[in-house]
Amino acid sequence: MKQERRIEIALLVIRVTAAIFLGLWATLKFHRPEWQRNIFEGSYNISFFTVTDNLSYFLGGIQIIIVLAFVSGFMRTYTYGLVMLMSAAGVIGSLGSFLTYYNYPKNLLLTSIPTLGALIALFILRDMDNLFSMSAKKKK
Numbered sequence: 001m002k003q004e005r006r007i008e009i010a011l012l013v014i015r016v017t018a019a020i021f022l023g024l025w026a027t028l029k030f031h032r033p034e035w036q037r038n039i040f041e042g043s044y045n046i047s048f049f050t051v052t053d054n055l056s057y058f059l060g061g062i063q064i065i066i067v068l069a070f071v072s073g074f075m076r077t078y079t080y081g082l083v084m085l086m087s088a089a090g091v092i093g094s095l096g097s098f099l100t101y102y103n104y105p106k107n108l109l110l111t112s113i114p115t116l117g118a119l120i121a122l123f124i125l126r127d128m129d130n131l132f133s134m135s136a137k138k139k140k
Contacts, residue, residue: 004128011129014118019071021115022083026067029060036060073133076126084119091116 029036033056040046063086070079094109101107122129130136 007125007128008131011122011125012131014122015071015073015129018083018115018118018122019067021111022087023064023067023071026060026063029056029063033057073129073135076129076133076135080119080123080126084116084123087112087116087119 033051033053036056036059037051040051066079066082066086069075070083091112094112097109101110127137
């Protein structure tokens, strides 16, 4: 197998598995909207407004649309960048929780670090991510 094809397969694996991870987090905003409230108040220390169920549903809907565009490889620079920034916001917002990583469920937040790393790598290599991508470059 040619190296270019191996790279495309590896990037597809990153894109699909990251989309599954982020998509599941997005759907939780519908199943457990109170968790979004807890995250804003507990992990991000944002208490100047209340996260209502409707706001949680809205955020979840927007995230699902972005994740679907991302996994399809649509407008890669924008969608990969948005997904990377969403992930980075979660990591930055959770920095304080990393200090007590040995406490459940805060230790689950550690999964966001390698996810962000994979998304950064995918963004950097986005022009090579052509397998099953709507924005794939036509091969000559």
